[in-house]
Amino acid sequence: MAFEGLSDRLQGAISQVSSGGTITEADLKQMMREIRLALLEADVNFQVVKTFVKSVNERALGSDVLKSLSPAQQVLKIVDEELTALMGGELVPLNFSAKPPTVIMMAGLQGAGKTTTVGKLAKFISEKENKKRPLLVAADVYRPAAIEQLQTIGQQLGFDVYSEGTDADPVRIAEAALNQARLQGNDVVIIDTAGRLHVNEELMAELRNIKAVANPQEILLTVDAMTGQDAINVAQSFNESLDITGVVITKLDGDTRGGAALSIRSITDKPIKFTGQGEKLDALEPFYPDRMSSRILGMGDMMTLIEKAQQDFDEEEAQKMADKIKDASFDFNDFIAQMDQVNKMGSIKDIIKMIPGLNKLPGIDEFDVSEKDMARVKAIVMSMTPLERTNPDIISQSRRKRIAAGAGQDLQAVNQLIKQFNQTRQIMSSASNGKMGNMKKMMNQMTQNGGGGMPNIPGMPQMNDSDFMSPEQKEKQQKEKELQRRLKKMKKKRR
Template sequence: MFENLSDRLERSFKLLKGEGKITELNVAETLKDVRRALLDADVNYKVAKQFTDTVKTKAMGQNVLTALKPNQVMVKIVHDELATLMGASASELELKGQPAVILMAGLQGSGKTTFSGKLAGMLRSKKGKKPLLAACDVYRPAAIDQLHVLGEQLGVPVYSERENKNPVEIAEHAIAEARRTGRDLVIIDTAGRLAVDEQMMQEIAAIKQAINPDETLFVVDSMTGQDAVNTAKEFNDRLDFSGVVLTKLDGDTRGGAALSIRTVVDKPIKFIGTGEKMEALDVFHPERMADRILGMGDVVSLVERAQEQYDEAEARRLQKKLAKNQFDFNDFLGQIQQIKRMGNLKDLAAMIPGVGKALKNIDIDENAFKGIEAIIYSMTPEERTNPSILNGSRRQRIASGSGTSVQDVNKLIKQFDETRKMMRMITTAKPSSRMAAPFRRK
């Protein structure tokens, strides 16, 4: 995510390295390079110029603080201005209707249907909502089928009328169905086009006027860069939408849409899609995105993802098993699946400060756990529960069953034993030896 822009900005800040203080000369040289980096990232020219002018004004005349160098001062200023450029703080959905209604708009291929499913899942799990998905794309039968598939995966009902070609009526009927069945949220997926056209605009405007949604979200493919910003402006001029959703931000995106769109349309980015999985959806936090662009990681988001998968009762159960040295391969497998649910492994690693840069040219296979899972699934229930019985013949059978080698099986068992020992040491350590000890309540 934003790797090229991050690299370019890092090189720009190196121009100030070793300087005693910020001067007009070294600032001008650095910001000239920053502006080039932004333009290469497909940021709107006016936005890039305004950004660097603001940074220059704030940087000029600042003395170097104790223990800081000029490039560190500049990084701080650029970080704060990047966050401001993208909206300063996260923007919440305002859902007050009974039921609340969210209308999706955007071009074909932007990811509206997939995002509709992701949003339904997020609002159900995090906000306790009871969503109904409404299929109002009357031109693409596959869109209706796709929404039904997503609804089935998520356990969320989908309203559709395959014979009705009037999207306004379908949307109104979906809201009536939500009231009848006690659903408190309707997410309306609409048709897109390959390009903005008058028929499309009239149709989406008619739907909005008829249903008066709480939120109208413009969904845009972030990989289209500056074109995404131009499209957003055309939609906003006609629809006056309430927020933007950037999809496919995990792709080879240059970042221009994220950095330009707020300034151009004066509407907040509310969500970002970071992968194909249903869980790969995040609330957009401008300050955290600024951290990531400048290579500072995003520990807060990493912790939040971990907490979403955290089960307190399960944690207590595991702690007891660890204390009794009863942690087994079933527990090990459960921990692996919990990590996988958190998202793309490389994306997770990049949230740790410094790690993203180290992994830039390293591919982390999304199937990294596949071999481990195959080995564990090839064990009998008794072997998973009691790893001590895994003798040579059993290991040979497991290797054959999992399509791996005996060496792979031996390696996993050794790693498992080391992990279990380490976890037991942490769990059974005396409170006085733990880092948390100084913070105990008195």
């Protein structure tokens, strides 16, 4: 996950003072110190950290936070709001021209992932923006590999790539590409410009000339999140020379502190428009500051999860699956189909972190289902006959032995999978039919199995209702408990 180190530190800073129920000014001072250290260690710019911590501290001291029944929740809310504001407040969409083609000029240093981002952006625009037809322009004439890479990406995605090779002038290429786009009826032109290892005047002069000819609606700077504080200097230099319209941050899935990316919005006053997480051409997400803040603070990100599900799940198939779940006719063919659909959405670990409350469960950080685990499960299911996959209830002990031998697994693994499948099928059926009592009873039985773990998923923690509550619901529950406590106290006094 992006900003994982920062996320752990910030959550730790807030949780340190949340256990006692009340917060003193000394507690708040310690929390602010931990938040400051967490941001600095994550490579957030010093001046940005100073302003951020001051703002959070003033809001916490200037309100009734310290006197409230749930001060830690109030502080969390303030940190969330300030972190969202730090990253820009709200989504800033792409600016499309009223008269096509819309021109998007991509800029950045070598190695930032600019050419790959051109492909990702083209795919995003063609799928999300009324099926627009982009033309990709190979204007990086200094790196033959960049032209070849863009042509390969164009072939993969089915988009035209305009190129004149390595001997042409990049400014003339941009101009000719625009003329071709108008003739072909392309809605969008995305220009892949040259980069350098470092910012220099020769590069900036060329980019300014391309800008003058192409008159782009968007100038997007591609910044590598792994470059640390230098990312801020790069962003400042490009912004001063080109007046960029937005930033794309790449490699947020890498082993990175990523905090420098949080500083770019404050330093340049230009929005982060997209983040890239992964090499696949669909690994580009619009940047929602509020959602990223929720993820960093461990509050989940249901909206992104829902959008991922809507993107990857077929509505008609989903309805068929819902009907099967309701009448408990869900079989192993459906199980494999759902597993493949979930795989498209990303890793199980990342999906768990998007679900509010679930990411706070003890031991959840250690829980993950690796590709190897998925492959083992799939091997067991595919070792079943078509009749067995369709009718799981007929799988006798002798059949299980044959399945285990066919999958190269032991008998215990097959037994555990079938047991878990049957229990999950009952739970889903009870939930869809509104039988919550039965569902809770079965969930308790499952979590008690093997010392609190789900069958075949070691260490899966037990879930309580409160783990899935929003801060407002938790505060309401705490107020009700406090009221009950005071009523009991009053009754004792009367006696």
